[in-house]
Amino acid sequence: xNRLSITDRARIVQMLVEGNSLRATxxxxxxxxxxxxxxxxxxxxxxxxxxxxxxxxxxxRRLQCDEIWSFVGVKAKNxxxxxxxxxxxxxxxxxxxxxxxxxxxxxxxGGRDAGWAQDFMEDCASRIRGRVQLTTDGxxxxxxxVEGAFGMDVDFATLQKIYGSPSTEEQRRYSPAKCIGCEMxxxxxxxxxxxxxxxxxxxxxxTMRMGMRRFTRLTNGFSKKLENHAHMVALHFLHxxxxxxxxxxRITPAMAAGLSDHVWSFEEIAALVI
Numbered sequence: 001x002n003r004l005s006i007t008d009r010a011r012i013v014q015m016l017v018e019g020n021s022l023r024a025t026x027x028x029x030x031x032x033x034x035x036x037x038x039x040x041x042x043x044x045x046x047x048x049x050x051x052x053x054x055x056x057x058x059x060x061r062r063l064q065c066d067e068i069w070s071f072v073g074v075k076a077k078n079x080x081x082x083x084x085x086x087x088x089x090x091x092x093x094x095x096x097x098x099x100x101x102x103x104x105x106x107x108x109x110g111g112r113d114a115g116w117a118q119d120f121m122e123d124c125a126s127r128i129r130g131r132v133q134l135t136t137d138g139x140x141x142x143x144x145x146v147e148g149a150f151g152m153d154v155d156f157a158t159l160q161k162i163y164g165s166p167s168t169e170e171q172r173r174y175s176p177a178k179c180i181g182c183e184m185x186x187x188x189x190x191x192x193x194x195x196x197x198x199x200x201x202x203x204x205x206x207t208m209r210m211g212m213r214r215f216t217r218l219t220n221g222f223s224k225k226l227e228n229h230a231h232m233v234a235l236h237f238l239h240x241x242x243x244x245x246x247x248x249x250r251i252t253p254a255m256a257a258g259l260s261d262h263v264w265s266f267e268e269i270a271a272l273v274i
Contacts, residue, residue, distance in 0.1 A: 004035070009270035012039055016232070017239045021213040021221050037228065042273045044231020047238035050272065055105060055241070058257055060128045062099035064201035065120075065136045067092045067112055068208060070215050072223045087226035093208070093233055094120045097201040101256035102246050104204065104237050109230045117141035121149035133191050135159055135198055143187065155189035157196045212236055235269075243269060 004012075008029065015025040022040070026033040073079070073088030083089065094108040094116065106124050110116045121142070131153055136142040138160030146156050163177035184196050212232055213221040223229035242254045243264035254260040 004031070004039075006267050006270055009039060009273070010266035012036055013043065013235070013239070013270050014266045016040065017211060017236055017244075019211050019213050019216075022228075024213075039273070040228060040231050040235065043269070044228075044234040046272045047269075048230075048234040051234065051238060051241070054254075054259055055103070056127055057129050058098070058103065058105060058127055058259070059130055060098045060100075060103075060105060060132050061130075062195050063096055063105065063124070063128070063132050063134045064099055064198050065094065065096045065124070065134065065142070066198055066201040066205060067094050067139065068205045068215070070222065070229070072226045072229055091223075091226065091229060092116070095201055095204055095208075096120075096124050097204050098253070098257065099195070099197070099200050101253050102200065102204075102249060103253035103257040103259070104241055107233060107237055109226075109233055112139075112141070114141045114144065117145035118148055121145040125149040131155065133157075133189075133195055135191070135196050137161070137198060138183075138185075147188065150188075152188060155191040156187045157191040157193075158185045158187060159183075159196055159198055160185070207240070208233075208236065211240075239264075239269060 012025055012029050012031070015028055020028070022033055022036050026036045029036070069090060069092055071090050073086075074083060076089035079089045091109060092112040094110070096105045096107075097103070098105055105127055106120065108116065108120045108123070117139075133155040134146060134150070135157055136146070138158050142158070146154065150156070160183045161179050162181040162183060164180045165177065184193065209215040209217070214223040214229060214232060240253070242252055242260055243266065245252055245263060246256070249256050252260065252263055255263070
């Protein structure tokens, strides 16, 4: 990897963030898979550190949070005790999106219980200045976590989607049940009903599934190591925040949030690894 030029590293980064697997990237870049993996690990580490330092004291008016499912090695229902001890099984990625700038304020790779929810919301609260309107889904873990992280200094509402029973045709086509309505509940403060929504963060979930091969359903492209999974998520969000122009904003989310004054190139991202 030390013999790779910045240009070659940038090409590999571009392939990874555009949804290619490690092996596909190694074939297209004509390098070994070990080279691609090492670059991913190195970049994922510095990407997470950069985000942790740079995305601070952000002014957010409307925050949307959600979790997206994936798995490492094997689904939890099929994992043995040894595999679970090695980090295999279901993995959830928590995301928090600013509805105005589309900035990913925070992500967290882990479980889906109350402990992870508390860590996620406390970290979110530490990065935001001012009072925020927060919307989540109906996951019960959010209730205590939001209160513990923000206290009463938040306008918090949940939006629970109501699904009908899937038809035989939908079950056969692996289609989700049809959404027949939504139930909004005010939990803390006085959230504006017009802005109680999880649409942007759910669209971000789709961006993750399209931009990271390991999130694609019904394929064998799933992650084989939890560490590499987390590194890819970190690299994805560094590019999403700083290097990818949002089609609606016409600038990057980091520029819209005042965290950057230009669009990062792939060479700039690759240069984070010295």
